[in-house]
Amino acid sequence: MQMRDLRHLLPGIIRGSTLQGMAERYWKDPLYRNSLILTLSRFFNAAVIGFLFWTIAAHQYPVAAVGIGTALISSMNLLMSLAMLGFDVSIIRFTPLRDPGEVFSTAVWVTSAATVVLTGIFLLTVGILVPSIAMIQEYWPFFLGIVLLNTLLYILGRTFIAHRRPHLLFFQYIVTTVRLPLLYPLVFLGGLGIFFAAGISSLLAVIFSVFVALRFVRLTFGIHREVFRNMFRFSSANYVSNLFTDTPDLILPLIVLAILGPVAAAQYYIAFAIGTLIMVVPDAIGTSYFVEGSYGSGDSRREAIRALITSALVLLPLVGCVLLFGEAFLRFFGTAYAPAYPLLLLFTFSSFLVAFHKICIPFLNIRMRMGALLGISGLRMVLLLGLALFILPLSGIEGAGYAWILTHGILVIPLVWLLGRSPAGTAERTGDGA
Numbered sequence: 001m002q003m004r005d006l007r008h009l010l011p012g013i014i015r016g017s018t019l020q021g022m023a024e025r026y027w028k029d030p031l032y033r034n035s036l037i038l039t040l041s042r043f044f045n046a047a048v049i050g051f052l053f054w055t056i057a058a059h060q061y062p063v064a065a066v067g068i069g070t071a072l073i074s075s076m077n078l079l080m081s082l083a084m085l086g087f088d089v090s091i092i093r094f095t096p097l098r099d100p101g102e103v104f105s106t107a108v109w110v111t112s113a114a115t116v117v118l119t120g121i122f123l124l125t126v127g128i129l130v131p132s133i134a135m136i137q138e139y140w141p142f143f144l145g146i147v148l149l150n151t152l153l154y155i156l157g158r159t160f161i162a163h164r165r166p167h168l169l170f171f172q173y174i175v176t177t178v179r180l181p182l183l184y185p186l187v188f189l190g191g192l193g194i195f196f197a198a199g200i201s202s203l204l205a206v207i208f209s210v211f212v213a214l215r216f217v218r219l220t221f222g223i224h225r226e227v228f229r230n231m232f233r234f235s236s237a238n239y240v241s242n243l244f245t246d247t248p249d250l251i252l253p254l255i256v257l258a259i260l261g262p263v264a265a266a267q268y269y270i271a272f273a274i275g276t277l278i279m280v281v282p283d284a285i286g287t288s289y290f291v292e293g294s295y296g297s298g299d300s301r302r303e304a305i306r307a308l309i310t311s312a313l314v315l316l317p318l319v320g321c322v323l324l325f326g327e328a329f330l331r332f333f334g335t336a337y338a339p340a341y342p343l344l345l346l347f348t349f350s351s352f353l354v355a356f357h358k359i360c361i362p363f364l365n366i367r368m369r370m371g372a373l374l375g376i377s378g379l380r381m382v383l384l385l386g387l388a389l390f391i392l393p394l395s396g397i398e399g400a401g402y403a404w405i406l407t408h409g410i411l412v413i414p415l416v417w418l419l420g421r422s423p424a425g426t427a428e429r430t431g432d433g434a
Helices: 004-007 017-030 030-060 063-086 086-092 099-128 131-162 166-180 191-213 225-260 260-274 279-292 299-332 335-349 352-366 369-394 398-421
Strands: none
Touching: 030 063, 030 166, 030 191, 030 260, 030 279, 030 299, 063 099, 063 131, 063 191, 063 225, 063 260, 086 099, 086 131, 086 225, 099 131, 099 225, 099 299, 099 335, 099 369, 131 166, 131 191, 131 279, 191 369, 225 260, 225 352, 225 369, 260 299, 260 398, 279 299, 279 352, 299 352, 299 398, 335 352, 335 398, 352 398, 369 398
């Protein structure tokens, strides 16, 4: 790429004449505007709600109970990821192409059915898979209901984003703040109390989100076969890709629990929660880039590079903050979490590498490069799980950080190659055979 092209991509640094002019230009650009709203929303959810939630849990519950709570929540998130079947991504890609109500309804009923089936299988086998949380079998209706609620909540959130209304996601997160006071009366349940507090807040958030969503998108009963057929290939490829991408992240807490015990699992989870806060930035920018690319806005490769540059510029001060205050953040949860500081640093430094993954995956989806998408996601899963299983017994919880940074460092090579060799152009717009 020539230097003049790179300068043209630098957002406002060279072209901006006044601070006010830069702000106005950014706000008019949907990529920047929606990226900002998504970033603030997810920061609020993770940095405010998540931080306070785990701070209260760490102070009110024994460390072992926090470990059980994280295992339950990780199990729920894993089941949600499996039940998405790729339709969470298809909502964004197909809302501009098909009838929005049919896309939304199809996604809701397909993922709900998958959630019931997969959660039922998990409940029957949890005693073998994760014996430490086998007590959830006694509360199976509540566990099933909470997983189902969170599946619907996530689909509703993706619908807000697909309709270019990310501000509604922020209000959805506000409703979930009710989980914070619920931690206190549920402390007698131990790790289950942490899980149930999150579940009750999800119920209230679903009620709010359904009420709001039905004002601009209709929900019909049943799966629309034509829409399902058009979405299936794209959804199935993304489903496998999401399995490859999300499963290692969700399984790692369970691996840490199995190899190093509940105390180490709690330390890992808190460090991961803090360290990945700054990864909200490239994730939000990547999501906004995906939305705009799906609507055919601009040259997808050029916009991907613009998103990468923006991510790097925003990440720099955030990494500095974690470097200076990360240990204090951990001690705020309790002195038992301070040993996780080296792990926190590893997660933080990997954020620049993670940005390549967060931006290039939407690029491949916009271009409908399903083969490359599956290859990158599969390589990530093999690297992350393989390295973690090998390094964790040798290095303790820091081994998860080494596995994380090595995995994303290796992935940069094929991602840069894919981005560079793709011809310039806008999104492939098709409503059939995608």
